[in-house]
Amino acid sequence: MKAMRLEGISSIMDANAFLDSYMVRHNERFARPAFDVRDLHRPLAPHDDLRAIMVWREQRTVTAALTLHYNKAMFILEPNDVSLNLARKRVTVCEYPDGRLEIEHEGHVLPYRQFDKMRQVNQPAIVENKHLDAALLLAKQMQAIMPHHRKRNNDAPARRDQPMHMFPEPEPPTKIDRRKLGGSKLKRGPRLSDAELRERGTLRFVQKT
Numbered sequence: 001m002k003a004m005r006l007e008g009i010s011s012i013m014d015a016n017a018f019l020d021s022y023m024v025r026h027n028e029r030f031a032r033p034a035f036d037v038r039d040l041h042r043p044l045a046p047h048d049d050l051r052a053i054m055v056w057r058e059q060r061t062v063t064a065a066l067t068l069h070y071n072k073a074m075f076i077l078e079p080n081d082v083s084l085n086l087a088r089k090r091v092t093v094c095e096y097p098d099g100r101l102e103i104e105h106e107g108h109v110l111p112y113r114q115f116d117k118m119r120q121v122n123q124p125a126i127v128e129n130k131h132l133d134a135a136l137l138l139a140k141q142m143q144a145i146m147p148h149h150r151k152r153n154n155d156a157p158a159r160r161d162q163p164m165h166m167f168p169e170p171e172p173p174t175k176i177d178r179r180k181l182g183g184s185k186l187k188r189g190p191r192l193s194d195a196e197l198r199e200r201g202t203l204r205f206v207q208k209t
Helices: 002-006 012-030 123-128 130-145 194-200
Strands: 056-061 067-070 073-077 090-095 101-105 108-110 112-116
Touching: 002 012, 056 067, 067 090
Parallel strands: none
Antiparallel strands: 056 090, 067 073, 073 112, 090 101, 101 108
């Protein structure tokens, strides 16, 4: 900030002390009176539900194995009377500001399990979820032959202010120094004389300068 630099401020403590006086000068210079001084904010009506409004919604199609994919993660629906009839149908993924995620269909919240594609599948997870073994085994096989996912979707909501959410960013891959790849450099041996080269039969390949 230019004003802080002109005042010679270089610490957070001095910046906090400077802020109040700066805000007064800034408002005196740039503030303008409102065209209408009345408070025109409309109060919430009884039917207004902020929980249903402040939510990121996306549609997904359920597979025959009762799975769906969202933001590089696979969600496996728990079999019940509702989810068993959702194969090849659309459901709504609802991501709330506090980090919660719900999968809904026609007013029903569907229980699910999550498998993050950015995390490797291990064998105990496949054994523990016997009714999900086919889906998890397929994911494990895909990870074995495909490069691992490194980045979430770009069009997903920002989660910087969410203390808890289910989409942690993966750790960046370890930087490899390509100069150290391979074996050590070969050491150059002593220069051979013409007589030694003649004995080896390689003298005719040496260009005289």
